[in-house]
Amino acid sequence: MTEAMVFQPIEATLRDGRRVRIRAIRPDDRDEVVQAFDRLSRESRYTRFMAPVLQVPAQVLERTLHLQDVHELGLVAEIDAPDGIDIVAGARYYVLPGGERCEFAVTVADSWQGAGLASRLLRALIQGAGVRGLKRMEGFVLAENDRMLALARRLGFTVQTDPHDATVMIVRLDLTAPVQTDRP
Secondary structure (H helix, E strand, C coil): CCHHHHCCCEEEECCCCCEEEEEECCHHHHHHHHHHHHHCCHHHHHHHHCCCCCCCCHHHHHHHHCCCCCCCEEEEEEEEECCEEEEEEEEEEEECCCCCEEEEEEEECHHHCCCCHHHHHHHHHHHHHHHCCCCEEEEEEECCCHHHHHHHHHCCCEEEEECCEEEEEEEEEECCCCCCCCCC
C-alpha cells in the first residue's frame, strides 16, 4: 500500500479565510505541478532549490510524482480553478539511507505565503512520518529564509548551521519526542 492510498484529504481554512484541499500527490498531477512551478517567483524558486532554477528539473518532477517507497509522502494543496484545479503548494518527505530519518521540503506559491499553508503541510508531513515509525525529520533551509526557520522553530525543530555551508541551516525534529504544537 502506498502513501497516496493512505493519506486522507484535508479541507483546510487558512488564517486569511481562504480554503484549500490538501491531498496526496498523484502521477496525473504532472501538468498542474509544472504550472505551479512556472507561477513561482524567481525568489521562491531559489529558496526552494537553493540555486537559480528556470524550470522544474525532470528528475525532481518524476520523483515528486512517483513515490519510490512506502515511507515517502508527497502532498499538494489545491484550489478550484476555471480549468479544474490549481496547485498552490506542495510538500514531501523521503526516507534517507538507513530508514529512520527523512528529509522534507515545502513549496508555497507566492500569493499563498504567510497564510499558514506551509505550517499545515509540514504538520501533516510530521504526523505521517511519525505514524510510519520514522525517528527524525530534517531539512535544509537557506539562512536568509526567516519565515521557514521561524516555522521550524515553532514546530520544535532544532536549527543549526550546516558545517559545510554557512548559508544553509539544517533543521531537525525528533519524531520520537512528545508532539509539540505551534507556539506564538
